[in-house]
């Protein structure tokens with residue numbers, strides 16, 4: 001039997017990245033993508049959807 005490596009889609013570039021302890025950047029495919037994503041977070045380009053309710057006064061002008 002072959003061991004199936006779990007793969008995840010890199011949130012930054014969409015490349016399939018191996019979800020493994022060997023991939024320290026998971027779920028990203030590379031350090032660059034991780035850094036880019038963190039930069040986007042700090043810039044407020046992303047909305048946290050999990051465990052965080054949306055701002056009630058958000059007019060929806062963005063996104």
Ligand SMILES: [Zn+2]
Nearest residue numbers: 010013029033
């Ligand atoms: Zn990537």
